[in-house]
Amino acid sequence: MYSVWHKFVNINYKFHLLLAFVIRLVLILYSNYHDSISEVPYTDVDYKVFTDAARHILNGKSPYNRHTYRYSPLVAIFVIPNLIVHRNFGKIIFSVGDIIVALLIRHRKQLKQHNKHGKLNIVPTVKSIANGPLDTMVNISMLIWLYNPLTITISTRGNCDSLAAFFVLLTLYTLQCQRSYFLSGIIHGISIHFRLYPVMYSLAFFMFLSKFAVYTTEDRRKSNNTVMTLENTSTMRQVRDTENSVVLSSKGGHKILPCKEIKERTIFKKEYLLYVVPNLDQLKLITGCLISLFSLTYIFYNMYGYKFLYETYIYHFIRRDTRHNFSLYFYLQYLTMWVKNIGIWQKALVVLPQIVLLLVFSMRYGLNKFSLNFSILTQTIVMVIYNSVLTSQYFLWIMAVLPLCVWQINMPKNMVFFLLTIWFAAQGVWLLPAYLLEFKGENTFMFIWIQGVSFFCVNVTILGRLISCFLHCREKIV
Amino acid sequence: MSILDTAITSAILYLVFLQDYCISNDSECLTLDISITQKVEYEGFHRDIKWLVEILHPSKESWLSLSCNLALRLDISSGMFVNPDEVADLKRMGKLLTYVDGNVDVEAAAHEATEHSIYVYLNNSQIDKLSVKLPVHLRYQRSQITGGYGKIPLAKPSLLTWCPANDTKICGRGLKVEAPCDAEALTLCVWKNQTYQALFDEVELFVPVGDLDDYPLVSIVTLLLGCAGCIYILSVLSTAPL
Numbered sequence: 019m020y021s022v023w024h025k026f027v028n029i030n031y032k033f034h035l036l037l038a039f040v041i042r043l044v045l046i047l048y049s050n051y052h053d054s055i056s057e058v059p060y061t062d063v064d065y066k067v068f069t070d071a072a073r074h075i076l077n078g079k080s081p082y083n084r085h086t087y088r089y090s091p092l093v094a095i096f097v098i099p100n101l102i103v104h105r106n107f108g109k110i111i112f113s114v115g116d117i118i119v120a121l122l123i124r125h126r127k128q129l130k131q132h133n134k135h136g137k138l139n140i141v142p143t144v145k146s147i148a149n150g151p152l153d154t155m156v157n158i159s160m161l162i163w164l165y166n167p168l169t170i171t172i173s174t175r176g177n178c179d180s181l182a183a184f185f186v187l188l189t190l191y192t193l194q195c196q197r198s199y200f201l202s203g204i205i206h207g208i209s210i211h212f213r214l215y216p217v218m219y220s221l222a223f224f225m226f227l228s229k230f231a232v233y234t235t236e237d238r239r240k241s242n243n244t245v246m247t248l249e250n251t252s253t254m255r256q257v258r259d260t261e262n263s264v265v266l267s268s269k270g271g272h273k274i275l276p277c278k279e280i281k282e283r284t285i286f287k288k289e290y291l292l293y294v295v296p297n298l299d300q301l302k303l304i305t306g307c308l309i310s311l312f313s314l315t316y317i318f319y320n321m322y323g324y325k326f327l328y329e330t331y332i333y334h335f336i337r338r339d340t341r342h343n344f345s346l347y348f349y350l351q352y353l354t355m356w357v358k359n360i361g362i363w364q365k366a367l368v369v370l371p372q373i374v375l376l377l378v379f380s381m382r383y384g385l386n387k388f389s390l391n392f393s394i395l396t397q398t399i400v401m402v403i404y405n406s407v408l409t410s411q412y413f414l415w416i417m418a419v420l421p422l423c424v425w426q427i428n429m430p431k432n433m434v435f436f437l438l439t440i441w442f443a444a445q446g447v448w449l450l451p452a453y454l455l456e457f458k459g460e461n462t463f464m465f466i467w468i469q470g471v472s473f474f475c476v477n478v479t480i481l482g483r484l485i486s487c488f489l490h491c492r493e494k495i496v
Numbered sequence: 497m498s499i500l501d502t503a504i505t506s507a508i509l510y511l512v513f514l515q516d517y518c519i520s521n522d523s524e525c526l527t528l529d530i531s532i533t534q535k536v537e538y539e540g541f542h543r544d545i546k547w548l549v550e551i552l553h554p555s556k557e558s559w560l561s562l563s564c565n566l567a568l569r570l571d572i573s574s575g576m577f578v579n580p581d582e583v584a585d586l587k588r589m590g591k592l593l594t595y596v597d598g599n600v601d602v603e604a605a606a607h608e609a610t611e612h613s614i615y616v617y618l619n620n621s622q623i624d625k626l627s628v629k630l631p632v633h634l635r636y637q638r639s640q641i642t643g644g645y646g647k648i649p650l651a652k653p654s655l656l657t658w659c660p661a662n663d664t665k666i667c668g669r670g671l672k673v674e675a676p677c678d679a680e681a682l683t684l685c686v687w688k689n690q691t692y693q694a695l696f697d698e699v700e701l702f703v704p705v706g707d708l709d710d711y712p713l714v715s716i717v718t719l720l721l722g723c724a725g726c727i728y729i730l731s732v733l734s735t736a737p738l
Contacts, residue, residue, distance in 0.1 A: 054589075063581055086602075340605060340636050350718045353639045353711050355605070367719040371726035382733065400729075404722065459539035461643060461704035467714060471721060478725040482732040489737060 027157045031124060034157070035117050038164040042113035045174040046106050065176025068108060072098045082325040088333055090212050091318050091326065093178050112173040115184045116164070122187045123421045124160045125195065159421035172414050178213075179411060183418030185209030186216050186394070190422070193223060194390065199299045203306020210307070211314045214334045215415065218376055218401055220307070222393045225384030227299040230292070232386060293385075337407065342452055342466050344445070345408035346474040349467035372404035391422040392488055396481065403477040429487040437480050444473040525667040526562070529553035530655060531693040536701065540634075543701065545570075547628045547653065549618060556624040564659040564666070566618040567687065568628065569675065574609040575648030575703070576634045577602060583614070583631075592628065593617040593679040606635040606646070606703075615656075617679050634703045643707025647700045656687035666690065 049060040071081030071094035081087055081094040097108035163169060173180040186209055192202040206223065209216045225231060296304065318326050340352040347368055354360045376397050383393030398419055402412045429437075451465035533548040547568065551559060572578055577600050586592040598612030618626055637646040656673060657666050670689035677685040 059585060066581065085599075339603065341603075346718060346722060349706065349710070350714050352636070352706050353708060353714060356607070356638045357708075364715065364719065368722065371722045375726055375729055378730065378733065403725075455540065455704060457538065457540035457542065459541070459645075459702060459704060461645065461707075463643070463704065463706050464710055467710075467718075471717065474721065474725065478728060482729060485729070485732050485736050 024154075027154055027161065031157060031160060034161060034164055035120060038120065038170075039113060039117055041165075042116065042170060042174050043110075045170065046109045046113070049109070049174060050106070060175060062175040062177045064178070065108065068093055068097045068176070068178070069100045069105065073101055076101060080322040080325065082322055082329050088329045089178065090314075090330055091322065092212060092314075093181075096181075109174055109176045112176065112178065112180050115181045116169060116173050119180065119184050119187050119418065120160050120164050122184075122191050123163055124156055125191065155425040159424045162421045162424065163417065166417055168410070168414055168417055172411065177411065179414050180418075182209065182213035182216075183414065185212055186219070187418060187422075189216070189219075189223070190391065190394065190419075193226065193303075199227060199302040200306040203303040203308075204310040205306075206303070207307040207310030207312075208314065210311055211330075214331060215401060218397055219380075219394055221377070221380035222384035222390060222397065223303060224296075224300055225293065225380055226387070226390045226393075227297065227303060228293055228385060229297055230385060293381075339407045342455060342463070343408050344448060344470060344473055345406055346404075346470050347406045348408075348470055349463055351406055352463070368406070372400055375400045375404075389426075389488070391419065392426060395419045395423050396485065399477070399481050399484075403474060403481070423488075426489055427484055427487050428489070429483065433483065433487075437483060440476050441480060444469070444476040448473055525665050527553060527667050528657070528690060529693075530690070531695055532653070532655065534653075534694070534696040534699075536650065536699060541703065543576075543632050543634065545630045545632055545650070547630075549623075549626045549628065549655075551624050559623055560620065562659060562664050563620075563661055564657055564664060565620065565678075566623065567656045567658075567675070568616040568618065568653040569613055569656055569673070570616070570630070570653045571613050571651050572611060572632065573648060573651065574611050574635070575606045575637070575646070576632050576701070577609065577612070578614050578630070578632055586631075587679060592630065593619070594630075595676050595679050595681045597676075602633075604635065606637045606648075609635055615675055615679075616653075634701060637703055637705045639706030639708050641708045643705055643709065645702040646705045648703060650699050650701055652694060652698060655690045655692045657690050658685050658687045 052060040067084055067087050068089075070084040071087045071091075074081050074083045075091070075094050076098060081091050087094070096111055099107040169180065185205060189202050189206045189209055192198055192205060196202070202223070206216065206220070210220075315327075315331075318330075338351065338355065340348075340355050342348055342352075345351075350364075350368075354364065379393050379396045379400065383389040383396065386393075395416070398415050402408060402416060405412065448466065448469035451462035451469060454460045455462045455466060529552040531550050531552060533550075535546045535548075537544040537546055549566070549568070578594075578596055579602055580596050580600050583592065583594045583596060587594060594617070595615045596612060597615065599610065600612050601609055614630070616628055616630060618628070634648060640646075654673075656675060657670075658677070659666065666688065668688070668690055670691065673687045673689055674684050675687045677683050
């Protein structure tokens with residue numbers, strides 16, 4: 019069994035790309051057949067919305083004439099061939115997007131491999147590992163994206179979220195591999211314009227380019243001139259051998275301790291204010307981002323007016339959906355939706371925890387050269403689990419960045435299994451009261467809320483585990 | 497009152513009588529005897545309204561020769577809605593010819609939504625016994641103290657007839673209604689509201705409503721949990737290796 023899996027993983031990646039693309043094409047063909055015979059269409063409602071909006075554009079009108087079109091006009095422009103060439107064209111574009119995302123995931127990894135003697139070397143024992151296991155890791159993280167049922171269905175149903183993921187990954191790619199910061203700024207601007215949520219990553223990108231950003235916590239400590247103390251002097255030599263690494267033995271014993279003499283741990287220091295003074299690279303990033311974001315907004319505002327601003331940006335800020343969903347805040351929001359005298363404190367308490375977490379993750383992981391991807395991952399998870407509306411579609415945002423850091427998260431297999439089980443179980447038990455409410459008309463709001471609470475707890479637990487397993491030592495130092 | 501007046505009055509009365517009871521041997525007027533059975537299927541937020549429309553008189557053949565059109569019009573109260581995209585799909589599949597009149601906001605809650613109407617055009621060729629299934633969706637209602645269920649009255653559908661051939665007239669003094677001629681709704685026609693035998697009672701649909709009595713518990717636990725999650729993550733971060 020193992021060897022079959024091993025063989026499958028290590029097949030040439032081009033084969034996987036091809037196979038994944040063929041799977042998507044087959045599903046697109048199937049969707050045509052399914053839609054022609056079934057009342058419940060396979061194709062997403064939004065796909066029809068895109069096509070209708072594209073028709074408006076072709077006729078020289080505004081895509082926002084189509085009700086519930088709440089995207090950038092770019093989406094409608096992309097799918098214009100739906101009307102000219104074939105109605106499946108958009109779905110094929112989204113699937114090609116998927117494949118390019120897979121390539122980007124792969125290229126990110128290859129860079130690590132090429133640079134293994136360079137600064138980005140963070141796999142502690144990379145010298146001793148043959149290329150094999152690293153290759154396997156690269157392939158596995160690509161496969162996680164390619165064969166993920168969620169990503170396959172989302173793009174073949176004709177949802178544009180995979181393109182949003184593509185822009186986010188392209189930003190990360192240009193930022194980390196191409197080092198062309200103006201270009202990454204431009205792409206980041208496009209991705210914010212395309213789907214508002216990447217705006218939350220901006221601070222992390224900014225911090226990544228800061229001169230205060232270091233490669234390891236050790237570097238940070240060195241730069242702070244603090245004395246490193248080791249618990250066991252015999253490990254000192256080992257540590258020198260694998261410089262720039264964060265090594266922790268998994269079974270106690272040898273351990274690089276954080277400085278023993280921690281004088282004071284403060285949350286805020288005055289020096290931190292220096293972090294926000296931009297350097298040249300950061301300025302390039304900011305200008306690029308502002309140029310593309312504002313020029314796109316300006317162009318489309320001139321073309322389609324306020325309706326464009328409202329539907330593309332403002333709506334997503336003021337969106338309030340009372341219908342039941344996975345979110346922790348669903349029931350609270352529904353109860354207080356039309357109650358007038360609700361204090362501002364409630365709103366603040368809903369927003370504050372996620373703002374705090376987003377800021378902390380941007381600073382903590384953004385200021386480290388090789389945890390940028392992890393910073394994006396944790397921020398995405400925070401955004402999704404604290405969102406006031408949470409549906410399965412939002413998990414795609416996580417799925418897109420997860421493969422980038424799978425190899426940095428050293429989680430024991432049984433823990434992975436356990437977390438996955440409780441994650442699916444929490445969703446499963448949510449489904450029961452939701453089903454009773456939606457299809458049986460029973461008043462189960464309270465139970466849905468309780469399940470929402472438990473799902474939130476599961477998500478927070480998983481996030482906590484990810485953080486504590488991030489860059490944990492892979493192997494015990496001999 | 498002159499004799500002439502009396503005569504006219506009695507003639508009018510006779511005509512009214514004639515129209516009301518639709519004497520079928522009158523060549524100018526066609527009696528229509530239609531019965532409708534209504535059934536609402538499913539219980540949650542998504543319901544199917546099923547109508548069984550039966551033409552008891554005239555016979556199928558003579559009805560078809562008249563080339564008259566039948567349609568059902570249902571006024572949808574603000575507590576529910578017909579999804580325009582969904583019925584458009586049904587139209588595309590040829591299962592249900594409909595036209596939705598009015599703007600439908602599928603996301604709005606009951607007290608913020610507007611009413612709209614739907615016209616269901618009945619298939620002429622199988623007119624003697626025709627079943628129609630219309631999917632409707634209930635809207636969320638404003639949460640209230642003690643929660644429970646909200647009531648949504650379901651109106652009876654109106655039966656409309658329109659005979660393009662001018663010489664055919666259908667008996668009855670139905671109201672004239674301007675409505676789209678067909679599901680394409682390019683032109684308006686004058687339809688006539690027809691009486692029918694309703695073999696069903698008016699119903700009310702029930703929809704679950706959030707309970708404001710839960711508010712103290714829900715708000716305290718939700719908000720505290722949000723903060724607790726944040727604090728937990730921060731504490732994990734403070735001990736994490738990186």
